[in-house]
Amino acid sequence: GEDVEQSLFLSVREGDSSVINCTYTDSSSTYLYWYKQEPGAGLQLLTYIFSNMDMKQDQRLTVLLNKKDKHLSLRIADTQTGDSAIYFCAETGGGGADGLTFGKGTHLIIQP
Amino acid sequence: DADVTQTPRNRITKTGKRIMLECSQTKGHDRMYWYRQDPGLGLRLIYYSFDVKDINKGEISDGYSVSRQAQAKFSLSLESAIPNQTALYFCATSDPNGGGEAETQYFGPGTRLLVL
Numbered sequence: 001g002e003d004v005e006q007s008l009f010l011s012v013r014e015g016d017s018s019v020i021n022c023t024y025t026d027s028s029s030t031y032l033y034w035y036k037q038e039p040g041a042g043l044q045l046l047t048y049i050f051s052n053m054d055m056k057q058d059q060r061l062t063v064l065l066n067k068k069d070k071h072l073s074l075r076i077a078d079t080q081t082g083d084s085a086i087y088f089c090a091e092t093g094g095g096g097a098d099g100l101t102f103g104k105g106t107h108l109i110i111q112p
Numbered sequence: 113d114a115d116v117t118q119t120p121r122n123r124i125t126k127t128g129k130r131i132m133l134e135c136s137q138t139k140g141h142d143r144m145y146w147y148r149q150d151p152g153l154g155l156r157l158i159y160y161s162f163d164v165k166d167i168n169k170g171e172i173s174d175g176y177s178v179s180r181q182a183q184a185k186f187s188l189s190l191e192s193a194i195p196n197q198t199a200l201y202f203c204a205t206s207d208p209n210g211g212g213e214a215e216t217q218y219f220g221p222g223t224r225l226l227v228l
Contacts, residue, residue, distance in 0.1 A: 008152065031215075042116075042202055042219040043155075088154060092215070099145050099157035099170055100217060 006089055006103035013111045018076040020106045022089030025070065029091040032065065033100065034074045037086045046074070046087075076108075084110045115139045116220035118203050124226045125193050133188045133223045135203030142207065144186040145217065146170075146178060149200040158201075161186055193227045200224050 003025045012018045024032070030051055035043040049056045049063045049072070056063045062075040076083055086107050090100040116137045125131050135144065142163045147155040147170075157170030159178040167178055175197060177189045190197055203220040 004154075033216075035219075042221045043204075044219070045216050048216070099147070099160050100155075102147075102154040102156075104152055104154040 004089055004091055004101055004103040006087075006106045008104065009107045009109065011109040011111060012079050014079060014081060016079055018074075018079045018083065018108055020074045020076075020087050020089075020108065022072040022074075022103055023070055024072065024089070024091050024101075026091055026101070027067075027070065031092055032063075032072050033088075033090040033092075034061075034063065034072075035088040035090060035102075037088065037105070039085075043088065079108075079110055081110050081112075084108055116203060116205055116218055118201075118220040118223045120223060121221065122224045124228065126228050127194055129193050131190045131193055131225070133201055133203075133225070135186045135188070135220055137184050137186075137203075137205045137218075137220075139205055139207070139218060140183070141205035141218075142183065143205060143215075144180065145204040145206070146176075146186070146188045147202045147204065148172070148197075149202060149222070155202065158188065190225075190227075193225075195227045198225060198227045 005023045033048040034046040036046045037043050049065050060077045064073045086105040088105045089103040092100050119134045145160040146158040149155045156172050158176050161167050161180045164180050179187050201223045204217040206215050206217045
């Protein structure tokens with residue numbers, strides 16, 4: 001079955017770049033997503049990438065996709081305390097009709 | 113106002129009790145989903161619905177049932193709650209599109225359920 005793997009924790013210093021990695025097994029994934037969950041809140045879509053793209057940049061966020069290795073990463077430049085959250089990688093087939101398959105989430109911890 | 117709302121936000125119940133979690137959305141989306149989140153396990157899909165007449169089981173539907181009362185409402189029921197159903201439950205909605213863009217799911221704030 002489908003599987004999405006992420007490391008559980010990442011600790012970075014404020015102002016540094018954070019790189020959160022994700023691997024997935026479903027080669028038919030059409031879209032890959034990054035969601036952010038702040039404490040006590042629901043999930044908020046950060047960004048997504050279409051499977052035929054290698055990179056997508058949106059302000060401080062850069063998504064890199066290596067489809068051959070089924071590896072997705074999220075880079076957050078100039079990490080701030082407000083970036084402290086759990087980041088979920090997720091994948092879906094075409095149309096997202098049967099829901100998303102999520103990784104377990106990476107806790108991003110910001111050190112002052 | 114939030115586009116996807118869930119009630120209650122927190123609930124404590126006892127083993128064997130029936131409980132219903134409700135979800136409402138004002139986004140006008142046809143598709144709705146129920147997930148549960150457990151520490152260290154991410155989110156897992158319980159049920160999903162394409163429209164009012166369509167209900168589908170997800171990855172972990174055992175012990176749960178759903179009702180799609182209207183396009184805007186999708187409720188999740190635990191007929192006889194058990195302690196391992198203690199979790200954070202999320203409702204989500206999405207809208208199919210043919211424009212080649214990702215079908216984004218929008219999540220509610222979650223319902224924290226504790227089964228004693």
